[in-house]
Amino acid sequence: MVLRTHLTITKILHIYHISFTYAIFISDFILITSNMMILGGRSLQLVYALLIFLYMQTSIGFNSTTGDYEIRCIESERQALLAFKQSLVDEYGRLSSWGSEEEKKECCKWEGVQCSNTTGHVTVLELSQLRGNLSPSLFELYHLTYLNLSRNDFNLSPVPKSIGSLNKLQHLVLCFCNLSGSLPSQLANLTSLQSLDLRYNKFDIKNLEWLSPLSYLQFLDLGGNDLSKVNNSWLEVINKLPRLNILYLYGCNLPYVLPQSIPMINTSTLLAVLDLSSNNLSASTFQWLSKFNKSLVSLKLSDNSFQGLIPENLSYMTSLETLDLNDNQFEGGIPKSFGNLCKLRSLHLSNNNLDEMLPELIGNLSGCQRLSLEGLYLDENKIKGPLPDMIKNFSSLRWLSLYNNQLNGTVPKSIGLLSKLESLEISSNSLNGMITESHFSTLSKLRGLDMSFNSLSFNFGRDWIPPFQLDEIELASCKLGPEFPRWLKTQRNFSNLDISGNGISGGIPKWFWNLSSRAFHVNLSSNHLYGALPNLSTTKFADSFSLGIDLSKNKLEGPFPVFPINVTYINLSENTFSGSISSLCTITSGNLVFLDVSHNQLTGKLPDCLMRWTSLVILNLANNHLFGKIPSSIGYLSRLESLGLQNNNFSGEIPRALGNCSALQFLDLNYNSFSGIIPAWIGERLSSLTFLLLGSNNFNGDIPLQLCWLTNIALLDLSNNNLSGSIPWCIQNLTALAQKKNSTDDHSFLVRINASIRCEGSYSDRASVMWKGMERDYGNGNLKNLRIIDLSSNKLTGKIPVQISVLLELLQLNLSRNQLTGWIPSNIGQMRQLESLDLSQNQLSGHLPWSMSQLNFLSTLNLSHNNFSGRIPISAQMQSFSASAFVGNPSLCGLPLTPTCPEDEKSKSKSTDSGGKDNQEDRSEFWKSFKLGMELGVAIGFVEVLAMKFYHPWKHLCFLLFNNVRVRLSKLKDRLYLFVAAVGLLVREHVSDWEES
Known part of the structure; x- marks a missing residue:
């Protein structure tokens, strides 16, 4: 009854409004007609036609079917909206109601459109999740009071100047729109604006003067835009907005506030909320802020200087x-x-x-x-x-x-x-x-x-x-054990549980898996838990929006569990699970980002269902008993950054589909049975690789030149294969090994499930690396510190390319157990960071370069079983190695192999025969030179003193003259010394080579 009464009153009021409108229309018609009679019949017809046109365009209509009066769309505005639609791509069907012929006539009913109840003009437009261009036709909606186009993608379009025509606009929201360019000065025409939100676009803002006329502005958000070019003028502009109540300028790259630029502030300022976080502001800002002592309610200054x-x-x-x-x-x-x-x-x-x-x-x-x-x-x-x-x-x-x-x-x-x-x-x-x-x-x-x-x-x-009733339970590395904590049985609403490293022993109680349907992260790792896991797809945990579960580093066993389809994170590493992993194919939501089941006893083939895990970032199956070929479905993992398959029994060639995983940074296939050639496309398509480990397989053929394109490589391991040919000369292009360049073995991942639930975390790569002759496990962020090339135990031939000496940041070079010939590059000494060098068991020859004495950080050296000859370079570093580092080179001499070399004995014998005479001549020549130098020095000094003592006009001139003589003699001495030293080193370096040739 109340509802009917309300509807009746509404109709009466609506009819009254229409009657009043028609009355005004008729009176205006009579008035205009009487005043236009003097214009004659033709003019009267024109006026009559005009009034009829206005009548036809009225926004008020009557629905004879329902008896209701309804607002109708104004034709010009409908056309403007349709033109705007033509510039957009509607992937989610947001504009589907703008489609049919009948609905096209009623634009006031379209999605995101609202019209005035009195005039029929479009006053509100609110659209999102579209992309395209920001068409100027939109700004023909002159009666808009509210415009919200946030979270669209306008493809770096600029804001059209015609936006200034919306002078009735009170609220403008263009945040997260991917807009760019300069903000038009016509924004100053929007004098009715009360709120303006332009945050997170890519505007090139050089001034803010267009804000000054907006005297009704109460809310302003320019966050995430670069305001570095406006200098301190933003202070003046803000000072001119007397009604401004809320101001957000976070992440705007605002410069230091200069004390002299701080303006006098209007006492009527109402600023209550101010966010200047994530800028470059310094202490002088507080002088300006002190002017808001009585108004500020919220002040955010985080992440500044x-x-x-x-x-x-x-x-x-x-x-x-x-x-x-x-x-x-x-x-x-x-x-x-x-x-x-x-x-x-x-x-x-x-x-x-x-x-x-x-x-x-x-x-x-x-x-x-x-x-x-x-x-x-x-x-x-x-x-x-x-x-x-x-x-x-x-x-x-x-x-x-x-x-x-x-x-x-x-x-x-x-x-x-x-x-x-x-x-x-x-x-x-x-x-x-x-x-x-x-x-x-x-x-x-x-x-x-x-x-x-x-x-x-x-x-x-x-x-x-x-x-x-806890939502977040984080008690990692405390002492809850040894018994599984019973009080957890009462906590039925938690979303995050971390009781890792608590010394908890025994099995996981059955009641645990049916506690919370809100759980999205459960961490029981690094305890002493044992036993098998239930079918997790049937537990209460499976009802969660997403589930991340970490049970690593325990003693869990039994068959590989079945997980819920919505799981996002799985870490079962370092347990003793066995059997096939085919149950992973039940994970179909596409939200899986992390899968680590390494260091278990898993068997069977890698299932060909990887196309279901398109969000996967980390995949680690290392140290199991998996076999067979890598399925081609791995090519669907376009976000994959880390792939660890080492120490299994995988075979066959590396599938070409892996080239689609262009985000790969870590690829470890060590210790498997892969065969065929190393594909050239690794260098062509996996340009982000930082760690490439293909050692201990059955690869053959040449090392492809395209591997030189991997400019981010920090660790390259091709050891223990059947590779032949020469070492690529282009190895110098591995710039991460040539220049100081930060590498990373950390991966961050984030998948948003919905507006409030997301899976995020980080992961550090792990690898087993041969370092200084010992195999070591690297992880927990330590891998990124390595710079290694290991080509050992292959069938490589030819010379060591001289370009390898350009790799100045290399820490370890292992070319042992190959068939390399020729000499060690003479400039190897410039690789000052080398800590380990192994060239053993090759067919290298010649003298050891004297520059090797400059390798001050070298702690591991093996040059054994080659054909080196001549003297071992003399330095504290070289003589610190044991004789085993040089054995197997019969013509090599000097410490630590032998006290002396054959040429030392000949030189000693010759020295004994003519030693007395030579020594006497040497001493005579020395004293002659010493006497001549003394006499010359005394003479020059005596003349200088006389000139300065007895002839004052010459004092300054003589001082400059003799000082100049001393300087020139000193420079000449230094140049002669350097020249003789350089010639001596050059002769010493190459005399043995001349003897051989």
């Missing part, structure tokens, strides 16, 4: 509720005056250099705001000392973050008195002692608990029921 102590004048902002100073370089502690910020609710000081004792720091916040403070974030600093008991004074505290500091001592039980606490993060400190039930006695609202990486032991009763 602030240094030194936290400014005292921030405490004058008595209206502040949120203060964010994260990610700067503030030192010391919190000013005592902060105790006067009575309205402060959230204080962010994370990731600075604060080093005050925690009790003192907390004491400075014990003023009037201790009753209002809800969030205190002090993580990632250098804060020392114990957790103070006085925390109990902050009765309103809801979020406390102190992780990654230098705190010590025990956790006080008084922390359990913070009855409103929702999140407690104290991980990565040096806290110790026992955690009992009393620590959580009143924490019924606790949702997040992170006490990881401390020396804490947990002692709860077997039947303890916690007062909380």
Whole structure:
């Protein structure tokens, strides 16, 4: 009854409105007609036709079927919308309602379009998830008051100048639109604007003067755009916006605020929210900020260049509720005056250099705001000392973050008195002692608990029921064991659980797998868990939006488990699972990003269902008993960055489809039975490779020249194959080994499941590498420090290319057990970073280059079993190696092989025969030269003193003259010395080569 009454009243009001409109129309018609009579009949007909046209164009219509009056689309605006549609690509069908002929006439009913109830003009347009161009036809909708085109892709289109025609626009949202170019000055015509959001585009903003006329502007967001070219003029412009209430300029590359550029501020300023985070601002900014002492409610200055102590004048902002100073370089502690910020609710000081004792720091916040403070974030600093008991004074505290500091001592039980606490993060400190039930006695609202990486032991009763239901449970590297924690049975809503490294033994209870349907990350790794896993696809965990599970480094066994189709992260490495991995083909959601089942006892073939895992970034199947060929479906893994198949029984050729994995940075096929040639397309299509390990297989043929295109290679292992031919001369193009260039073995991955759920993490590559004659495991970020070329144990022939000496950053070179001939490149000494050099068991000859004595970091050397001859270069480094490094070279002499070389004996004998006479002549020549030098020096000095003593006009001239003589003699001496030394080294280097030829 009420609904019918409401509809009736609505119709009456609508009919009244229409009647009133027609009355005005008729009166205007009569008035205009009477006034136009003097123009004659023809003119009267024109006026009549005009009025009829206006009548036909009216936006008011009557629906005879329903008896309702409805708003109709204005033709010109409908055409403008259709023209705008023509410039767009609608992949998701957002504009499907703009399609049929009947609907085309009623644009007010189209998706994202709203019209005025009185005029029929389009006043609201809101569209997203489209791409194309920002057509100027859009700006023919002159009556728009609200325009939101956020999160479209306009392909770097500029903003058309015609946007200035929308002078009725009150709200404009163009964020995340991939727009570029200069912002048109016609934006200044939008004088009705109240809010403007242009964040995260690629505008080339050189000035902000177009903002000045927008006096009604209350909300402005330019975040993520480069404002470095506007210098300090942004301060002046902001000063001219008297109604501005909210301002976001984060990530704008704002320069330092120069003190002399700070403008006088209008006292009517209403600025309440200001975000200047992620810029280049310095301390002078606070001088400008002090002018907003009475208005600012939220101030964010994180990720800037602030240094030194936290400014005292921030405490004058008595209206502040949120203060964010994260990610700067503030030192010391919190000013005592902060105790006067009575309205402060959230204080962010994370990731600075604060080093005050925690009790003192907390004491400075014990003023009037201790009753209002809800969030205190002090993580990632250098804060020392114990957790103070006085925390109990902050009765309103809801979020406390102190992780990654230098705190010590025990956790006080008084922390359990913070009855409103929702999140407690104290991980990565040096806290110790026992955690009992009393620590959580009143924490019924606790949702997040992170006490990881401390020396804490947990002692709860077997039947303890916690007062909380946790969402985040992070207790890694604590002491929850040895029994699986029973209190977890009460936690049925967690999304993140990490109890890794807790010394927990035994099997995983069955009830565990049916706890939470919200779990998206479960980490039980590095414990002593054993037994088989259930069918995880039928557990409650399978109902989660996504699931990441880490059970690595345990003693789990049995067949490979079946996972839910929505799993995103699987790490079962370092267990004893056995059997086939074909059950992986049940994972069909396409969200799998991480799969590591290395170091198990898995058998069978790699299933040909990899096309279902198009999001995969990490695939590690190393150290199992898998066999067969790599399926061609691997070519669908276009996002794959790390592929580890080493130490299995894979065979056949490397499939060409692997070339589609262009994001690969790590490829390890070592210790398998692959055969055929090394494909040239590896160098052509996998240009991102940093680590390429193909050793200990059955590859044959030449080393393809295209491998020289891998300019990012830090580790190249082709050892223990049947490769022939020569070492490519283009090896100098491996620029990551020639120049100081940072490599990475870390991979970050992120897959967004929906607006709130995403899978993200990081991974460090692992590989078994022959380093200085010993096989070693490298992982945990250590692999990136290696620079290695290993071509050993092949059938390579020819010479060592002289270009190899260009690889100045190489740490290890192993060319042993080949059939190489010729000499060692004479300039090998410029490879100063070499720590290991193995050229043993080849057919190399000639003298060892004297430049080898410059390899000061060389700690492992093997030149044995070649045909080297002559003297071993003399240096502390070369003579430090044992004789085994040089054995098998019969014509090689000198320490550490023999005390002397044959030519040393001949020289000694000749020296004995003519030694007396030669020595006497040498001494005579020396004293003659010494006497001549003394006489010349005394003469020059005596003349200089006389001239300067007795003839003053010559004093300055003589000083310059004799000083010039001394300098020239000194330079001549140095040049002669260098010339003689260079000739001596050259003769010494090549005399043995001349003797051989």
